[in-house]
Amino acid sequence: MDKYLIFGATGAIGSNLAEQLKKSNKNIHLIGRNREKLEEMSSNLNCDYTALNILSENISEELKEEFNNTNISGIAYCIGSIDLKPLRISKKEDFQRCLEINFFPIIEAIRALQDNLKRNKGSIVLFSTVAVQKGFVNHSIIASVKGAIEGLTVSLAAEFAPNIKVNCIAPSLTNSKIAEPLLKNKIIADGIAKAHPMKRIGEGKDIASMAKFLLTEESSWITGQIIGVDGGRSRIA
Numbered sequence: 575m576d577k578y579l580i581f582g583a584t585g586a587i588g589s590n591l592a593e594q595l596k597k598s599n600k601n602i603h604l605i606g607r608n609r610e611k612l613e614e615m616s617s618n619l620n621c622d623y624t625a626l627n628i629l630s631e632n633i634s635e636e637l638k639e640e641f642n643n644t645n646i647s648g649i650a651y652c653i654g655s656i657d658l659k660p661l662r663i664s665k666k667e668d669f670q671r672c673l674e675i676n677f678f679p680i681i682e683a684i685r686a687l688q689d690n691l692k693r694n695k696g697s698i699v700l701f702s703t704v705a706v707q708k709g710f711v712n713h714s715i716i717a718s719v720k721g722a723i724e725g726l727t728v729s730l731a732a733e734f735a736p737n738i739k740v741n742c743i744a745p746s747l748t749n750s751k752i753a754e755p756l757l758k759n760k761i762i763a764d765g766i767a768k769a770h771p772m773k774r775i776g777e778g779k780d781i782a783s784m785a786k787f788l789l790t791e792e793s794s795w796i797t798g799q800i801i802g803v804d805g806g807r808s809r810i811a
Protein backbone atom coordinates (compact mmCIF):
# COMPACT_ATOMS: atom_id res chain seq x y z
CA MET A 575 0.00 0.00 0.00
CA ASP A 576 1.26 3.52 -0.83
CA LYS A 577 1.42 5.78 2.20
CA TYR A 578 2.36 9.25 3.34
CA LEU A 579 4.28 9.16 6.63
CA ILE A 580 3.60 12.02 9.03
CA PHE A 581 6.21 12.47 11.74
CA GLY A 582 4.81 14.51 14.63
CA ALA A 583 1.27 13.57 13.63
CA THR A 584 -0.17 14.59 17.01
CA GLY A 585 1.01 18.19 16.62
CA ALA A 586 -0.90 21.19 15.29
CA ILE A 587 0.54 20.97 11.78
CA GLY A 588 0.90 17.17 11.65
CA SER A 589 -2.69 16.48 12.77
CA ASN A 590 -4.16 18.96 10.28
CA LEU A 591 -2.01 17.46 7.53
CA ALA A 592 -3.28 13.99 8.43
CA GLU A 593 -6.89 15.19 8.18
CA GLN A 594 -6.36 17.02 4.90
CA LEU A 595 -4.58 14.08 3.22
CA LYS A 596 -7.28 11.69 4.42
CA LYS A 597 -9.99 13.97 3.01
CA SER A 598 -8.22 13.69 -0.37
CA ASN A 599 -8.38 9.89 -0.08
CA LYS A 600 -4.64 9.47 0.52
CA ASN A 601 -3.30 6.68 2.72
CA ILE A 602 -1.49 8.02 5.72
CA HIS A 603 0.61 6.59 8.54
CA LEU A 604 0.88 8.55 11.77
CA ILE A 605 4.17 8.68 13.68
CA GLY A 606 4.63 10.21 17.12
CA ARG A 607 5.56 9.47 20.70
CA ASN A 608 2.16 9.74 22.40
CA ARG A 609 0.59 6.29 21.89
CA GLU A 610 -2.75 7.21 23.44
CA LYS A 611 -3.24 10.25 21.19
CA LEU A 612 -2.07 8.30 18.13
CA GLU A 613 -4.49 5.48 18.90
CA GLU A 614 -7.40 7.92 19.09
CA MET A 615 -6.40 9.69 15.88
CA SER A 616 -5.84 6.45 13.98
CA SER A 617 -9.28 5.20 14.93
CA ASN A 618 -10.92 8.51 13.88
CA LEU A 619 -9.00 8.66 10.61
CA ASN A 620 -8.98 4.93 9.94
CA CYS A 621 -5.22 4.66 9.41
CA ASP A 622 -2.13 2.99 10.90
CA TYR A 623 0.27 4.51 13.37
CA THR A 624 3.68 3.92 14.91
CA ALA A 625 4.63 5.16 18.37
CA LEU A 626 8.32 5.94 18.65
CA ASN A 627 10.65 8.47 20.15
CA ILE A 628 12.49 10.24 17.40
CA LEU A 629 15.44 10.70 19.79
CA SER A 630 15.99 6.93 19.96
CA GLU A 631 19.56 5.87 19.08
CA ASN A 632 18.35 3.24 16.59
CA ILE A 633 15.79 5.37 14.79
CA SER A 634 17.16 4.56 11.35
CA GLU A 635 16.95 0.77 11.92
CA GLU A 636 13.52 1.07 13.55
CA LEU A 637 12.15 2.96 10.55
CA LYS A 638 13.72 0.59 8.00
CA GLU A 639 12.16 -2.38 9.76
CA GLU A 640 8.77 -0.75 10.26
CA PHE A 641 8.35 0.34 6.63
CA ASN A 642 10.15 -2.48 4.86
CA ASN A 643 6.94 -3.67 3.19
CA THR A 644 5.35 -0.25 2.62
CA ASN A 645 5.57 1.85 -0.51
CA ILE A 646 6.25 5.34 0.76
CA SER A 647 4.82 8.18 -1.33
CA GLY A 648 6.09 10.94 0.90
CA ILE A 649 7.27 11.98 4.33
CA ALA A 650 6.59 15.15 6.29
CA TYR A 651 8.78 15.82 9.31
CA CYS A 652 6.45 17.90 11.50
CA ILE A 653 8.52 17.59 14.69
CA GLY A 654 10.36 20.55 16.11
CA SER A 655 10.85 23.11 18.81
CA ILE A 656 11.03 26.86 19.39
CA ASP A 657 14.18 27.49 21.43
CA LEU A 658 14.52 31.14 22.43
CA LYS A 659 17.45 32.48 24.48
CA PRO A 660 19.92 35.35 24.31
CA LEU A 661 23.27 34.10 23.03
CA ARG A 662 24.97 35.40 26.20
CA ILE A 663 23.35 32.68 28.31
CA SER A 664 23.15 29.93 25.67
CA LYS A 665 25.41 26.94 25.88
CA LYS A 666 26.68 24.54 23.26
CA GLU A 667 24.26 21.99 24.77
CA ASP A 668 21.29 24.23 23.82
CA PHE A 669 22.32 24.12 20.19
CA GLN A 670 22.99 20.39 20.47
CA ARG A 671 19.53 19.69 21.93
CA CYS A 672 17.88 21.76 19.22
CA LEU A 673 19.79 19.86 16.51
CA GLU A 674 18.83 16.56 18.12
CA ILE A 675 15.11 17.16 17.76
CA ASN A 676 14.93 19.35 14.65
CA PHE A 677 17.76 18.15 12.43
CA PHE A 678 19.54 14.83 13.07
CA PRO A 679 16.39 12.65 12.98
CA ILE A 680 15.62 14.04 9.50
CA ILE A 681 18.99 12.78 8.28
CA GLU A 682 18.39 9.36 9.86
CA ALA A 683 14.83 9.07 8.55
CA ILE A 684 15.73 10.11 5.01
CA ARG A 685 18.75 7.80 4.93
CA ALA A 686 16.58 4.91 6.09
CA LEU A 687 13.72 5.56 3.65
CA GLN A 688 15.55 7.07 0.66
CA ASP A 689 15.53 3.95 -1.57
CA ASN A 690 11.87 3.38 -0.83
CA LEU A 691 10.99 7.01 -1.68
CA LYS A 692 13.07 6.80 -4.86
CA ARG A 693 11.21 3.68 -6.07
CA ASN A 694 7.92 5.54 -5.61
CA LYS A 695 9.01 8.93 -6.98
CA GLY A 696 8.17 10.28 -3.55
CA SER A 697 8.39 13.62 -1.83
CA ILE A 698 9.87 15.06 1.34
CA VAL A 699 8.52 18.08 3.24
CA LEU A 700 10.61 19.68 5.98
CA PHE A 701 9.95 22.65 8.28
CA SER A 702 12.08 25.72 8.87
CA THR A 703 10.97 29.04 10.38
CA VAL A 704 10.41 32.65 9.29
CA ALA A 705 13.31 33.48 11.66
CA VAL A 706 15.84 32.20 9.10
CA GLN A 707 14.88 34.96 6.61
CA LYS A 708 14.14 37.69 9.14
CA GLY A 709 16.22 38.37 12.26
CA PHE A 710 14.44 38.29 15.64
CA VAL A 711 16.06 38.77 19.04
CA ASN A 712 16.80 35.60 21.04
CA HIS A 713 16.42 33.35 17.98
CA SER A 714 20.07 32.42 17.37
CA ILE A 715 19.62 28.75 18.34
CA ILE A 716 16.45 27.94 16.43
CA ALA A 717 17.30 30.13 13.41
CA SER A 718 20.73 28.48 12.99
CA VAL A 719 19.34 24.97 13.27
CA LYS A 720 16.41 25.63 10.94
CA GLY A 721 18.85 27.33 8.56
CA ALA A 722 20.65 23.99 8.41
CA ILE A 723 17.35 22.41 7.34
CA GLU A 724 17.03 24.93 4.51
CA GLY A 725 20.57 24.05 3.37
CA LEU A 726 19.68 20.37 3.58
CA THR A 727 16.55 20.95 1.51
CA VAL A 728 18.33 22.42 -1.49
CA SER A 729 21.22 19.95 -1.27
CA LEU A 730 18.98 16.90 -1.14
CA ALA A 731 16.70 18.30 -3.83
CA ALA A 732 19.78 18.34 -6.09
CA GLU A 733 21.01 14.92 -4.95
CA PHE A 734 17.62 13.20 -5.33
CA ALA A 735 16.31 14.82 -8.55
CA PRO A 736 14.50 13.68 -10.63
CA ASN A 737 13.33 10.87 -8.35
CA ILE A 738 12.39 12.53 -5.06
CA LYS A 739 11.26 16.13 -4.63
CA VAL A 740 12.39 17.90 -1.47
CA ASN A 741 10.81 21.14 -0.21
CA CYS A 742 10.65 23.10 3.01
CA ILE A 743 7.99 25.31 4.60
CA ALA A 744 9.06 28.28 6.73
CA PRO A 745 6.10 29.14 8.99
CA SER A 746 5.69 32.12 11.24
CA LEU A 747 4.23 31.72 14.73
CA THR A 748 1.40 29.19 14.63
CA ASN A 749 -1.02 28.09 17.37
CA SER A 750 0.51 24.89 18.76
CA LYS A 751 1.98 23.30 21.87
CA ILE A 752 5.48 24.57 21.08
CA ALA A 753 4.17 28.13 20.62
CA GLU A 754 2.17 28.06 23.88
CA PRO A 755 4.82 29.84 26.00
CA LEU A 756 4.67 32.78 23.56
CA LEU A 757 0.92 32.82 23.05
CA LYS A 758 -0.43 32.21 26.56
CA ASN A 759 -0.24 35.92 27.37
CA LYS A 760 -3.08 37.54 25.37
CA ILE A 761 -1.43 40.97 25.18
CA ILE A 762 1.79 39.49 23.79
CA ALA A 763 -0.15 37.20 21.44
CA ASP A 764 -2.19 40.15 20.09
CA GLY A 765 1.02 42.16 19.59
CA ILE A 766 2.63 39.33 17.62
CA ALA A 767 -0.54 38.89 15.55
CA LYS A 768 -0.54 42.60 14.66
CA ALA A 769 3.10 42.38 13.53
CA HIS A 770 1.91 40.15 10.69
CA PRO A 771 0.57 41.88 7.55
CA MET A 772 -2.36 39.42 7.66
CA LYS A 773 -3.01 40.49 11.31
CA ARG A 774 -3.28 37.08 12.87
CA ILE A 775 -1.24 34.14 14.19
CA GLY A 776 -1.05 31.05 11.97
CA GLU A 777 -3.23 27.99 12.41
CA GLY A 778 -2.14 24.40 11.87
CA LYS A 779 -4.40 24.13 8.84
CA ASP A 780 -2.72 27.13 7.12
CA ILE A 781 0.62 25.34 7.15
CA ALA A 782 -0.83 21.87 6.55
CA SER A 783 -2.48 22.97 3.26
CA MET A 784 0.93 23.89 1.86
CA ALA A 785 2.46 20.67 3.21
CA LYS A 786 -0.25 18.61 1.50
CA PHE A 787 0.32 20.45 -1.79
CA LEU A 788 4.08 19.88 -1.59
CA LEU A 789 3.71 16.21 -0.66
CA THR A 790 1.32 15.23 -3.41
CA GLU A 791 1.44 15.04 -7.22
CA GLU A 792 -0.12 18.52 -7.50
CA SER A 793 3.39 19.94 -7.01
CA SER A 794 5.26 17.53 -9.30
CA TRP A 795 7.41 20.32 -10.84
CA ILE A 796 8.41 21.94 -7.55
CA THR A 797 11.59 20.95 -5.72
CA GLY A 798 14.33 22.63 -3.70
CA GLN A 799 12.01 25.44 -2.54
CA ILE A 800 11.75 27.15 0.82
CA ILE A 801 8.19 28.46 0.98
CA GLY A 802 7.11 31.02 3.55
CA VAL A 803 3.65 30.42 5.05
CA ASP A 804 3.83 33.32 7.42
CA GLY A 805 1.01 35.85 7.04
CA GLY A 806 3.42 37.98 5.00
CA ARG A 807 5.89 38.46 7.84
CA SER A 808 9.11 37.52 6.00
CA ARG A 809 8.53 39.74 2.97
CA ILE A 810 6.33 42.69 3.86
CA ALA A 811 7.21 45.56 6.23
Ligand SMILES: NC(=O)c1ccc[n+]([C@@H]2O[C@H](COP(=O)([O-])OP(=O)(O)OC[C@H]3O[C@@H](n4cnc5c(N)ncnc54)[C@H](OP(=O)(O)O)[C@@H]3O)[C@@H](O)[C@H]2O)c1
Pocket residue numbers: 581582583584585586587588606607608626627628629651652653654655656675701702703704744745746747748749750751752753
Ligand atom coordinates in the same frame (compact mmCIF):
# COMPACT_ATOMS: atom_id res chain seq x y z
N1 LIG B 1 4.22 26.37 15.77
C1 LIG B 1 5.01 27.36 15.32
O1 LIG B 1 4.87 28.52 15.70
C2 LIG B 1 6.12 27.03 14.34
C3 LIG B 1 6.84 28.08 13.78
C4 LIG B 1 7.88 27.79 12.91
C5 LIG B 1 8.18 26.48 12.60
N2 LIG B 1 7.44 25.47 13.16
C6 LIG B 1 7.81 24.08 12.84
O2 LIG B 1 6.70 23.37 12.36
C7 LIG B 1 6.85 21.98 12.69
C8 LIG B 1 5.57 21.46 13.34
O3 LIG B 1 5.37 22.08 14.62
P1 LIG B 1 3.90 22.32 15.24
O4 LIG B 1 3.61 23.76 15.09
O5 LIG B 1 2.93 21.34 14.69
O6 LIG B 1 4.20 22.02 16.78
P2 LIG B 1 3.45 21.07 17.83
O7 LIG B 1 1.99 21.19 17.70
O8 LIG B 1 4.05 21.33 19.17
O9 LIG B 1 3.87 19.61 17.32
C9 LIG B 1 5.16 19.07 17.51
C10 LIG B 1 5.08 17.57 17.30
O10 LIG B 1 6.38 16.98 17.51
C11 LIG B 1 6.21 15.83 18.36
N3 LIG B 1 7.45 15.51 19.06
C12 LIG B 1 8.18 16.35 19.83
N4 LIG B 1 9.25 15.67 20.32
C13 LIG B 1 9.18 14.39 19.82
C14 LIG B 1 9.98 13.21 19.96
N5 LIG B 1 11.09 13.22 20.71
N6 LIG B 1 9.62 12.07 19.31
C15 LIG B 1 8.47 12.06 18.56
N7 LIG B 1 7.67 13.14 18.41
C16 LIG B 1 8.03 14.28 19.03
C17 LIG B 1 5.12 16.27 19.31
O11 LIG B 1 4.61 15.17 20.00
P3 LIG B 1 3.75 15.34 21.38
O12 LIG B 1 2.34 15.61 20.91
O13 LIG B 1 3.92 14.03 22.04
O14 LIG B 1 4.37 16.49 22.13
C18 LIG B 1 4.15 16.88 18.29
O15 LIG B 1 3.45 15.86 17.60
C19 LIG B 1 8.09 21.89 13.58
O16 LIG B 1 9.21 21.53 12.82
C20 LIG B 1 8.26 23.32 14.08
O17 LIG B 1 9.61 23.61 14.42
C21 LIG B 1 6.42 25.72 14.01
